Amino acid sequence: QITLKESGPTLVKPTETLTLTCTFSGFSLSTTGVGVGWIRQPPGKALEWLAVIYWDDDKRYRPSLKSRLTITKDTSKNQVVLTMTDMDPMDTATYYCAHKLTVSFDPWGQGTLVTVSS
């Protein structure tokens, strides 16, 4: 059974850097074809894909946020970390991580709400 769980601060101040950790079980990020992605959802709005990292350390980022995002993995700890710099109130959202195999994200973590406010 694959499970993922997001962790990190619930409140960050504008201009600060957000660091989120996705801790997973039931699969290995060293297995060919496997990836872990991050997706966010502002309150009442649609899903927005942010980034994905693959077993071979290949990384993809949302073009409009590429300069602010960094995704890394620690295979030994079964963790993926997403950092987002220069946080703004518009970045307030629930952040999800999800397992990726082939072309879909499945399953997803429960999500963590991050509020950006001074």
Place this chain on the structure above:
Amino acid sequence: QSVLTQPPSVSAAPGQKVTISCSGSNSNIGKNYVSWYQQLPGTAPKLLIYENYKRPSGIPDRFSGSKSDTSATLGITGLQTGDEADYYCGTWDTSLSGGNYVFGTGTKVSVL
């Protein structure tokens, strides 16, 4: 803003059928597989359909998917109150170097 367009809402009576469209372009739906995700109120999204029409284990055959050219459709038959949720299509877009994943604008399904 999303590059995949969905109707904001659809509704029908219990037992009836609804369809949700997802309109894209040659750089996304036209070239890549489409997935559909269901998000029940207050919960994380769940994969409903992958590779255009395939259902993961445990997803009832009341849910179906199809794709034609640059559009995809999700169908729900035998509508139940438990189907009230937001539904999103998703696929890869290769218009930019490296590609990026895109979600639809989302559709709220209501059971009358």
